[in-house]
Amino acid sequence: MNTDQKQPKRLNILFMMDDQHRGDCIGAEGSDWIHTPNLDQLAAEGALFTKSYTTLPSCLPARASLLTGMRPWAHGLLGYASMASSYPQTMPQMLADAGYRTHAVGKNHFEDVKYGYESIDLEEAWRGQLNGPFKCDYRKWFEENHPEKDVDATGLGYTDHRGGRAWKYEEELHPTNWTADRAIEFLETYDDDRPWMMKVSFKRPHPPFDPPKRWMEFYEKRDIPMPVVGRWAEDWHGGEVGSLEADPNAPRGEFPDEEILASRIAYYGCISHVDEQVGRVIQALKERGEYENTLVFFTSDHGDMMGDHHLWRKCYAYDGSARIPMIIRWPAGLNIDAERGGVFDQLVELRDVLPTMLDAAGIEKPETVDGSSMLDLIRGEGEWRTVLDLEHSYTYWEGNAWVALTDGRFKYIWFTLLGREQLFDLKNDPEEAADLADDPGSADLMKRWRKLMALHLEERGEEWVKDGELQVLKRSPVRSPNFAKHDAGSSA
16 A cells, blocks of 8 residues: 555635626626636636625625625624624634635725634725724735835725726735735645635725726726616606715716716726736646635625616615626536536525535535525536525615515515615616516516515514515614624624
8 A cells, every 4th residue: 555645635715706896897797898807717617607696785794694604684784784793603614613724815894803714814904094993914014014105095985986096006015916915825835734715805896996007098998888877767866966076985876977987997997907816816826736626716795886877886786786796616626527617597696605615625514504505506406596585774875775586587676664666677677777666567577576575574573574565664774683693792
């Protein structure tokens, strides 16, 4: 017997994501205005999911779904607020318990609680603008190595949608490059016998929109699509005339075309900059010789309306806000007999990322996890959900609180504080320009979806559903009662 013969190494997991990346902003989806060659190549070698959603389209609740694999009511965070401190099962902790070395790089939206990550290189530079005591690893690195420079020199805020303000320094100082550099450093110096799971989380294309100048110049020469504004949106949000220059953080408004175009150019520039850095990380993985022993993900936490329907930012049920990229590239070491470059139109969601990792790592999925392994879709095994739930509590203005259901063909939205409804035919109207809610020909469809929503919300009690009828809420809770079960310091 050859005692020097090595046993097959367990799969590594490279989980890459960015922040506020719309699902239609990938070249592989047929979007010819966006330049994402590295993501396109990843999709060509793996699987692209074209109906991938974030159930809760804002940073913190979306990340709660990622951490736990739970649906919103179960993990309890229904809107933009702090995550619970002690979820019963988390992605990094479960993998660490199974023998993985867990490491996170970039934006995580947590400081004191690691949720199971053994080590973290944090890029939360935007928090420095809040004048709090906390400084992330990136901001400390920048200030220590370049004390003569101002990391906030563009003058852009952390929800600022103004364009036309490129990064002012060498590209290697940009937080997007820094995040990739820390990931590459981890790969180049890793000498542990344990398999690893590394999360690489880029903050961009979340504002500030500050890509290197060359990327803004690149998009200035391209044919950039302008926002789609549906007939319903003119009635709901038309007349809110304003300016991004005057109100950079506005969640809605009719703004000058030149401001919209500048914002979109900068946003797309941020996406291409992230794509470029994704390529660098993948190249480092290949040079390490572990590309065919590593499961690779790419996704985002939510999108950005970018002026569609006169709306900006996130926290909306519409696809610009709620649909996200989802790419999985499985390694040869996983022994999946499936054609590469597959395109899947089943409804997948961030809650499915954790069970997919567990599946690849050979770890049993706990009962607390509501999501399913997307590897089953790639293998062509089992059944899959036919309806997906989405929601978000009150944000931005009175009445902007909602729950939604979609089967991939239709999307039904119930505005919980208004008792207002919308229905869109995503097959024939993917841009959600025509609201069918008041169309007499859609009365039976509306009745069906209203009933499905009542069944979905029934577990929440009579405040939400009474005698089978949807109820208009008096308040929009940011947390469900289940949140208190997961948070050691919560009185919610």
